[in-house]
Amino acid sequence: MIPMPCLRAISVARSGVQNMAEGSMDSATSKMIELKLTGVARGSLEELQLDYQDFLRQRGLPL
DSSP: OOOHHHHHHHHHHHHHHHHHHHHHHHTTTOHHHHHHHHHHHHHHHHHHHHHHHHHHHHTTOOO
16 A cells, blocks of 8 residues: 555656646647646646655655
């Protein structure tokens, strides 16, 4: 069984990648949509980075 924090991290990583891909595809039709999805992806990946740093800190591991 995969722990819930790991499942959440996997989900966040996948959605970030998916939003970047969708933003790239939509760039041909709308720069506004591309920027929005890129921003959402960036936010997701920044959240993942913070979660991972917390994980390491809680276990006394180096960042």
